[in-house]
Amino acid sequence: MGNGSAENSLHIRLTEEQQTAFHKVLKIAVYKELHRQKKITDIQLNELIQWQEK
Numbered sequence: 162m163g164n165g166s167a168e169n170s171l172h173i174r175l176t177e178e179q180q181t182a183f184h185k186v187l188k189i190a191v192y193k194e195l196h197r198q199k200k201i202t203d204i205q206l207n208e209l210i211q212w213q214e215k
Contacts (some may be wrong), residue, residue, distance in 0.1 A: 185213050 175183065189210055196206040 189213055 192206055192209045192213075193203070195201045195205070201209070
């Protein structure tokens with residue numbers, strides 16, 4: 162079967178609230194990965210996380 166077949170397609174519908182929450186969690190995960198790689202400091206990580214929680 163080809164890559165465009167309906168069997169390989171998945172559509173997930175999220176509410177606007179769910180989309181916002183998903184993006185928030187995703188951003189925090191990126192910040193934590195940058196911190197793990199020592200690309201940002203502890204202070205920067207904490208500030209970025211606090212900014213997402215507003």
